[in-house]
Amino acid sequence: MTDTLASSYDPKQFETRLYEEWERSGVFKPSGKGEPYTILLPPPNVTGTLHMGHAFQHTLQDALIRYHRMRGYDTLWQMGTDHAGIATEMVVARNLGRDGLTRDDLGRDGFIEKVWEWKQHSGDTIERQMRRLGTSGDWSRSVFTMDPMAAQAVIEAFVRLHEEGLIYRGQRLVNWDPVLKTAISDLEVVNEEEDGFLWSISYPLSDGSGELTVATTRPETMLGDVAVMVHPLDERYTHLIGKTVTLPLSEREIPIIADDYVDREFGTGVVKVTPAHDFNDYAVGQRHGLPLINIFTHVAAVNGNAPEKYRGLDRYEARKVVLADLEAAGRLVETKPHKLQVPRGDRTGQVIEPYLTDQWFVKMDTLAARGLELVEQGDVKLVPSNWISTYRHWMENIQDWCISRQLWWGHRIPAWYDDDGNIFVGRNEDEVRARHSLDHTVKLSQDSDVLETWFSSQLWPFSTMGWPNEEAMAERGFDRYVPSSVLVTGFDIIFFWVARMIMATDHFTGRVPFKDVYITGLVRDKDGQKMSKSKGNILDPLDLIDGISLDDLLAKRTAGLMQPKMAEKIGKATRKEFPDGIPAFGADALRFTIAALATHGRDIRFDLGRAEGYKNFCNKLWNATRFVLMNTEGASFSGAPQPKTDPERWILSRLAKVAAEAETHFASYRFDLLAQALYEFAWNEFCDWFVELAKPALQGDDAAAAESTRHTLLFVLERLLSLLHPLVPFVSEELWQQVAPKLGLADTTIMLRPYPQASDFAAQDYTAAEADVEWLKSMVSALRRIRSELNVAPSKTIPLLLAGCTAADRDRATRFDSQLRFLTRLESIAILDDAAAAPAAATALVGELKLLVPLEGLVDLGAERTRLDKEIKRVEGEIGKCHNKLASETFVANAPPAVVEQERKRLADWNLQREALASQRAKLG
Template identity: 45%
Template sequence: MTELSKTFDPAELEQRWYAHWETNGLFRPDRPGAEPWTIVNPPPNVTGSLHIGHALDNTLQDILARHARLQGKDALWVVGTDHAGIATQMVVERQMASAQQKRTDFTREEFVAKVWEWKEESGGEITQQLRRLGCSMDWANERFTMDEGFSKAVLKVFVDLHKEGLLYRDKRLVNWDPGLGTAISDLEVETREIKGSFWHLRYPLADGSGFIEVATTRPETMLADMAVAVNASDARYTHLVGKQIKLPITGRLIPIVTDDHADPELGSGAVKITPGHDFNDFEVGKRAGIAANAMLNMLDAKAQVVQVSDGLIPAELLGLTTAEARKAVVARLKAEGFLIAHTDKDGVEHDAEPRTIQTPYGDRSGVVIEPWLTDQWYVDAATLAKPAIEAVRSGAIQIVPKTWEKTFFNWMENIQSWCVSRQLWWGHRIPAWFAEDGSIYVALTEAEAQAQAGEGVALRQDSDVLDTWFSSALWPFATMGWPEETSPTLHGRYPNDVLISGFDILFFWDARMMMQGIHFMGDVPFKKLYLHGLVRAADGAKMSKSKGNVVNPLGLIDQYGADALRFFMAAMESQGRDIKMDEKRVEGYRNFATKLWNACRFAQSNGIVASTHMEAPAAELAVNKWIIAETIGCVQAVDLALADLRFDGAANAVYQFVWSRFCDWYLELIKPVFDGDEKGSIDPESKLVAGWVIDQILVLLHPFMPFITEELWHAMGPREYDLIVAKWPMADARSLDPAASKEIDWLIRLVSEIRAARTEVNIAPGTRMQMHVRDADAETLARLERQATVIARLARASVVQDAPGGGALQVVVDGATFVLPLEGIIDLAVERERLTKGIAAAAKERDALAGRLGNASFVERAKPEAVEKARADHAEKSAEAERLTAALERLG
């Protein structure tokens, strides 16, 4: 047994134990014949560093992994990083820019080599940070989405989907990021409210018979207009349908068409249609019979104006940015009389009316996103989604909490084709080759593509790479060795048991894993999907660098230890609800760790050592029977909570048991009695029971607080194995003794009531008192006799037969009244006066707060936090008034 130091220092033991676990291969699945259990880590970006969301996500996963290991399962937690195409290329390009270099100064191969060099030297910092959090991942088999085996799986999926007609090339509008020079997904676009303008334009009919009015927030796009749409039911325009408009500036002739997109109730009821630069207009254009390859594209990859196919954009507008083109187009329209002025409420004319416009921005580049017409690769997500939808409906995949199912179904049932190509150099290069005649050959290798094309046909490989989410969608099976069918890891590890994920990547990643996993493996990728909430700032606001409210989990670990942060995350995670960051709570769980540490120091000093048996020791004393029953109850509560993925329920069950039942009560109840200068000793039975309970606590608490529990496990005595691979406790109800439990529960309530009553009337803690009991039944009297010594020690109250007269405290427990005379202990008159004044003051504040809360104006107009504080203060003052009133009544 190693003697514990007086102070608990998390930093030293965290580093020591993590190195021990990893060096000894204790995270590796190595239990032949045991039930396999598998979870995969959402691969963090190789560019990333640990943020508070990672801390939550990985804590929850580690709790499940360590729990499965303790249950005897062959637990595998797959770890790896994502190559993060856009993010990584941005990091390396910024690094090059500091040396006055550009990506285009190098060949593609040279640039990719530089990225690999950066990855080896600087990438993967987050994996070291995950170790600091205590994550028990299988580091010996760490994966990377660009490693050779994984890349082979990615290419096979692309080729197979293409052969099956589920992946194809098409010309469509995409979200184009001019800053990054690539297409991005809808999920990578953030919408901001921007102050803008709404211009009203007069488009002349080609026959000179009049004008039609349209309105737009983007007048520059009229350079690529291809139609004006009106609603077929709009009688104002029936006679104009089929006629042509001669556009200002370009002189292009465009038709007036009918389409339901035009709402007669909005504006003039006529809408300009620019199918090459607006998603709604693209669909209108298709319905009007305009082929995608005939749609006009007036912007280049940097969102600068270029000439369109009919050559009608004036030369002086070419090369302008969208902002510059807007000013120039508005100026010309105004000069030529095609701009309709807007008159404000004061009668003043303006070129446009002010509008707040929902504007799309790239979440990484921060630039305005342009709808842009390009050729891209698409996956038929609607077809792949159907089996995934059915898997959730049938229960083959259980989403927890179930409330997320509605969101899942709504998105999946309305899913659009998935654009999977990106215009980057870093990533999985698309395995497609183009011939000069426009033919495309998709194959695993260039040699296979050449064989398809025939000898002598010059081929050029597609320069695009695949969307990062395309490769990470294969994570549950590509990490297991697929497509190698002989892979020993694959069998028994797919499907995974559970996936832990933030709700914010439900569609980025989780749904796509379902689609790809079911399609290629013929089974769901995981049996359960647990979606947790976000970690928010203390005031409930979303954390962001711009707000300055981001919390660094590594700083919290430095200050309070990883165990305290982990326990906070578990205790606050309530089935997907967002978590408010509360550093005081983290500090409180550090105090919890210290309390357990001190309890084990107390045990050591009193000869309590590690247990040698899984089963509870035989017990005769009621206090020992009680703590054994309490331990079993705690095991049952934790088992049920973890089975339902109620992390808060499991954490709080073990917290309450350790702090209240074991430390605050059991150790006090068995504490040796001091007799003069001599210290008594704990009886042998209680030593055995206490040692067993500590062992159960350490195992139960290990998934949540792995470092301190491993340290205490070894400190309590010699062990055959480390705690990380110990056995989970059994909730054996055969050890229960209801009568003993009831007696100790009664004892705790009695002592608590006496202590509270003494405190309320200002009796010093060390003051010894006499106590008389009235109306007690035979069972209560028997309990009083058996527990008299403990009551005298913990409540400072000795049972006497006769109660002297005068003022007294009165405490009622289970129908019996316990009377504690106050004569000679306190001045009753002074105490009654103090309590009466306290009651009046608390009641006055309570009533004033009730008045404020009853004022509808205050409740409606005050800040929510002010109303909440008033409610909390009212509840506090109400409780105080009740408590003091009860104390006054007790004086008798």
Template identity: 40%
Template sequence: MHPKNLDEIPKAYNPKEAESKWYSYWESHNLYHSEVDETKTPYTIVIPPPNITGILHIGHILNNTLQDIYIRYKRMMGFNACWVPGIDHASIATEAKVVALLKEQHITKDKISREEFLKHCYDWKEKYGGIIFQQLRKLGVSCDWQRERFTMDDHYYKKVIEAFVKLYKEGYIYRGYRMVNWDPASKSAISDEEVFYKEVQGKLWYFKYPVKGTNEFVVVATTRPETMLGDTGVAVNPEDERYKHLIGKTIILPIVGREIPLFADEYVDKNFGTGAVKVTPAHDVNDYEMALRHNLEMINIFNEDATTNGNVPNEFQELDRYEAREKVVERMKELGFLHKIEDYANKVGYSQRGNVPIEPYLSEQWFMKMDELAKPALKVVKEGKIKFHPEHWVKTYEHWMTNIRDWCISRQLWWGHRIPVWYHKKTNEIYCEVEPPKDIENWYQDDDVLDTWASSWLWAQDVFTNERDQKYYYPTDLLVTAPDIIFFWVARMIIAGMHFMNDIPFKDVYFTSLVRDEKGRKMSKSLGNSPDPLDLIEEYGADALRFTMTYIAPLGQDVLFSNEMVEIGRNFANKIWNAGRFLLMNAQNIKINPFLKDKHIDFTDKWIVSRFNKTIKEVNDALDKFEVNAASKIIYSYIWNDFCDWYIELSKTRLYHGTEEVKSAVLTRAISLYEEMLKLVHPFMPFITEEIWQLLDERKNGESISIKEYPKFDKNKIDEKAEQEISFVQGVVTAIRNIRGEMNIPPSKSINVFLKSSQITVAQEKYIKSLVKIEDFIVDENLDKPKASASAVVKGCDIFVPLEGLIDVIVERQRIEKEIARLLNSYNGVRKKLENENFVSKAPAEVIEREKQKMNDWQKALEKLQSILEDLE
């Protein structure tokens, strides 16, 4: 072992310098590339492919840190670790970006050819797409960059098309008119999962519809008056006595003049509103279902951009939907058919991408039948072949899969995987194959592309570009993803895996926590509470951010995050650095000798090795249960408390006062253990561990801690006797330090310590004296408590510290009596408040709980002060 010269080692860790240096080193040495090796067991992760429009946010930090921890951990455990990176073409988001860019150049999409538009998309992708991967490198992710994939790559594109053709021929894919969520901004259908709901303060308009051949009116209410232009019926409940005599009669639809039926349907709630509902089958999901049951006409009144079309009266055509709304209300008022208007809070569906209200829309689309496809995918999760972490997501998954609806897989866009269907220009015959028809001049291809999720559902299997790779790496081992895409992506990947590969796509799914600010609010740009991770990395370092995110993110619970929390990781990095620098500082003067590693061992050495082996097992167990948060805290506790605060301090006795051989043995052993400890923490904090590991010895070119063997648990090195001995020493030292603090004994003053015990050893006494400034240390199992002395009890051993000459006992008694009086006054004040029934009955529960906690804390403080006061007698 040849440690670097101390002059080359900065006093403080510099993350900026280390991070850029070591990431370049890892990439240039191709350390994380994986090839098929039948002698090794693979461990595979595929990255949830970020959109090519995406940039790094705090959720990515947590997600990718977790993936990197597992891939580094398994790589060091001897697995053939393969982490496949890739990006998604993101049809809607990317097309919106390109359309906006072209608009700046005074080019509109409908004025250029499809081929020309796609060229602009690829140009945009080359220039801006995948920025997030450059950003992720700053986080230290150990992806196999040689395997980087893109959902529009030739290989992947072909696999997507092959899947469509196969499902079409098997009868799972069909084309038909169905109700869809329509995004007027992108002019495309979107899925239910791409709709979010906002509560909007709107109006409820009541309209009178005249019943033909009578003087009666039926009053209906609506939040969207413009849709009445597409009404094809009015429905009432069959048991509603108010309307029984009208069932079967005809309504004259105002403005339009269309005659529409008044019919009965059990869907209508007779106790809600007027008990009569207008039915607009082409623009409401429930109305659509009623129309199917009663064979009603379906009239679509909107164009793709949500302006009114030719199916409405002339004066209402080509109006924005909200303009049409105002005009309809105005006309109904003129005609005397406006009954009343009420304020009404309504939940309105918005498009996630377009951020505009969606329009329920009857449209001809491509659909996939899901009932049969979902069954095998549901079974493997229920049987535990795929495990969800946390497990409660299984119920959510099961509910969705058992109520699954046919999937609308077509999108009215140009950027994406174009549907492989051609229509004959004369006969309208449908041709569906991977390759276009040979007489292409007689055919035209469907304009639609596939929903982005209908390509990424093949991700786990088709990121592998040849059969050998696929057979070796599939199924993958772990998927780390956000729970909000459990239906979008996780469920559909399982469906795809079971159908196309007849096997699960992954064995474990880790659902990450939602990162919120410290007030519990969701991170968002509009609130200004969403930090830029690159700024945090610049300020604190990547390791500090990585470690903090795992330290504060329990499995299955939301994370409350603030920038200042990254101090946790930075302080921990500094603690590791300072421990390493201390060892290296001593290595400048003390020779490292591997032959002495097992010489001059005492109970402190046995203890720290025992604790290290317990820590290895605890960390492994936690990671195996996907309790990464627990693993980070176990590592933190061992390094900070056991190794740095205790073992290093204990080792100073021999490093400073031992013989040269003892010094060499102690330091050699400490550095060796420190190296193993760095390997334990490396998956969490790759940069600082690589930096120190390289400083500890002259490594061969290309040698990295990241490809070294992970520490192995050795049960034979568990030493309970040594741990008990240290526990006693720690208890005595802590008790004496507490007495110093409680009695205000100046740190510069040496103290006398009396121990009433028969169990202390010479070695224990030596370490206690080295850690506490003691003048005389008297051990006697028969001694009595000295006069005016502070006391404590540790494991049946009485500890006394005489105070005479150390403090002014009279002054100290007066100080404590004064503090007791002050606390007693506060305690009694709270007690009286809690005994007051008037206060207890009116105060909020949290206020009462807070007052009880105050009283409890003060009671404990009073008991402690009373004990100290007795010691001063």
């Protein structure tokens, strides 16, 4: 058998092959049997490529799906991609630009045709990359948000909400990208601190009695000021409330109003109010009934509402002219550097304008109240639970939602206008005409805007299940798979997506979309920095899986950069961090790293050193399997083993306990603790200790013990591979295929094996064997440490003297005589009745049992004296630390009692070691 398993671990040799076999077999599809377990994939952008955030969340989702598939659940991982309105339109427009074309050259229909053409050829990249990670979703059910089924749900939802009075068209302030010429969501706005200026401007009182000094970071917007504002309790200005000032450069009189929004400590305590160009000012304007004066066009140039001199100027050119005119008029009081938060569009990098425009909105108050209720009463559970307070704050302060975008790619708004500007909403034009008795002499034009991507995404839990078409709902299993079991997503889209899915699913179906929401942190670099192209610290998961040379990595990181200085900066950072490129870690090592880092915190620091360590873990598993296969050549077994030796009983007991831990950690979404428990069991207990402890039986004279040990090795290895499969699916499958035939297993893949559970081993109680083997392990470790410290050659046998033996020690020493001799190269084991009569010897303690290895003829006695002196000094240092802690009243009073007791036990143990070392040192003179 071993000739079919390669001599070394190389994931490139089997990962892609195995995935193709899995997908071809149809095992990713729901079985239709057992209790349903469903996960909705947060649909990645069709324009996108796999990034570390995707890899992180997809790994955890896949682990949950594989685990529940093995538990016998009817698992459905609903796959799909998002049409990504802005991103996709930008990609296609950029491609057209290479041919000297714009979208306007093609017209709407021609441009949309180009988008679909691009999607067909290039839009499925991310799905191919997800497969490389091991994503075991049902690709046959994959949904694209522009597919007819999903599109029907979007139109239906819009029409119903409009009919219920929850969708309306109105003029409000929105985030506006003047390059894309569209409204964008808050999620698409990046606020970063930048260097700017704070300008102080004097506004003269209209009655000539003085002036007020106003500080602003955007002086050009003063052309749209409608008031100045002070705090109602600010004694400096209370006498001026109700009066007016004359707006410089515009010569309009505007009122002085009072509002507690004003920070009396900032600047002069007087602020300008421009409701059409600032979100906070907009709220003030609504409270005080102030007019809205928009001074910008859709490309952020000054419009006709401003004095003629400034019309047509770009906003930043207008700023220069306004400042020059203020200074000439003696109104520019002060200019000083100022740090400010600048909102930029994440796609274009342009400064976003708060812009007053007609848009479509969803009324959110009643929907949000219900969405909050569903979480607070536990119908939807947030994990970790501390996110409830953040969710509550947002839902209680929610604003109406702008859902329209001035794009061509997306779900076109199902609204039509006649020549008089009347608005008609319907599922299609024919329905509109029939409902409103409009014959074809009445010209109708459909709204040119599309719905923002989040509008369609909020319907994901049920649009993917065929809603509102009853036949499609029955075919896709709406009643069976809604609600889904868990949503895995980042905290940054709780409000944009999670909350909206909760509200929408409840509103349209009367169900919650999912039972649990496992909220992950954001992946950062090893220093805690956000990954960004400008910092040169972005990691591509595919590069980590398959490796990449330095030259290719440099080219990839600097691709598309227009600024040579930025390219040079990124190149320098890349060369420093990856002088030899990135080695191939394989998908399993990356996945295990992700699981190990998946704490319940806000940030995940990704360190390549961890990936290297978990690649070594996969290699360790590979080599241990080769050992088992070599030692079970020609053997075959069935059923569970009937152990003949204590090491077998010990490893079976540990297997039961780690299975129980795995069940607990999966249930609580503690992937970090799961990875830790499985790593400890696999590396230390199975690959190291049990493999070592099995050797005496395998090479001994007891045929029954040898045969039983072979069976146990295979059985535990097969169960270990099953435990590990959700986290490291590829290597576990490749190794399992070699182990399974020896156990007579009929399953064709490890994915269909039952996941180990503690209840599988409930009838077996090996507590005594566990204690005995822990004693044996301590003995072996202590003796190996002595051999190492004394630099005794591996081939040389040594005598062992035991002093201070209890009855249990004597019994164990007798029962484990052959194992101790085999594993630590002992020539003899003798028990001393009088420890004082022992010769000069190297000493170790196992509990209170003293292990003595006579030094005569074994080592240089002078060197041993030096070693003992050094060890005594180290132990005394530890004793001092314990004394200091226990002498601290603060520690004793505030630390948990168990911690204090543990420290006292440590002190007692260190004292025992010092006594033993001092006694040994005394014997050497």
